[in-house]
Amino acid sequence: MSSSAINESPYNCTECGASKKSEEALELHLKVSHLKWLPFKCPKCTAQRALESQMRNHIQINNHGDPSKPNVLDMKKHGLNHVLKPIFMCPHCNFNRQFEISGVKAHMRMKHPDSSLQLIDNSSLYADDIKKCLQFCFPGHFGINEDAPRDAPLPAKSLEGSEEEWIVVKDATCAICNQL
Structure with missing residues (x-):
């Protein structure tokens, strides 16, 4: 990421330099990318996701072998x-x-x-x-x-x-x- 892109946003990751548009987006980035925070666990497999919507999507798409x-x-x-x-x-x-x-x-x-x-x-x-x-x-x-x-x-x-x-x-x- 270029240094000019980093300076354009007030919300920059101190770990990797990623630039985010909001404090909430930066917090989520830190939790998921650097702390491996994945609180939503699939009841059918080992998949984990950061957001509930991502887990709903995983379950809808995969269906885990149910014919x-x-x-x-x-x-x-x-x-x-x-x-x-x-x-x-x-x-x-x-x-x-x-x-x-x-x-x-x-x-x-x-x-x-x-x-x-x-x-x-x-x-x-x-x-x-x-x-x-x-x-x-x-x-x-x-x-x-x-x-x-x-x-x-x-x-x-x-x-x-x-x-x-x-x-x-x-x-x-x-x-x-x-x-x-």
């Missing part, structure tokens, strides 16, 4: 495998991945470090195929809820591009608050 509460991320990856199209592509070469955007980003950092181009995201081109695969592979689990509020569980970037869409897993209730 009535499938792992949403695994289901999405599984569905993308059936599409058999290059969803994420490098703009410089033929490198692509079906569902791992991080793989293309890592490739671009290593092979094209001076590039200012963004990766190519073809998910909007194949949105209908992706939805059909998810609904075929996991009947009764995926439904589109157009009216879901902003704080609804499991928000997902839209497969339709810039609009947002909420994918809701049916029968997947949170182990903490028992809400969908």
Whole structure:
């Protein structure tokens, strides 16, 4: 971190120099990053989180093998495998991945470090195929809820591009608050 960036904020970490916008943010940074403060423990595994919202998210995403509460991320990856199209592509070469955007980003950092181009995201081109695969592979689990509020569980970037869409897993209730 540059010294000018450190001097711009009145809340700087004395341990690592990280700059925070508020005293509360600095306090949380110190507790989590330097004191390893993780008060929220998962009742199903060894995961620990600093914030209750992070633990709720962990439990909703992982579901710990309960077949009535499938792992949403695994289901999405599984569905993308059936599409058999290059969803994420490098703009410089033929490198692509079906569902791992991080793989293309890592490739671009290593092979094209001076590039200012963004990766190519073809998910909007194949949105209908992706939805059909998810609904075929996991009947009764995926439904589109157009009216879901902003704080609804499991928000997902839209497969339709810039609009947002909420994918809701049916029968997947949170182990903490028992809400969908």
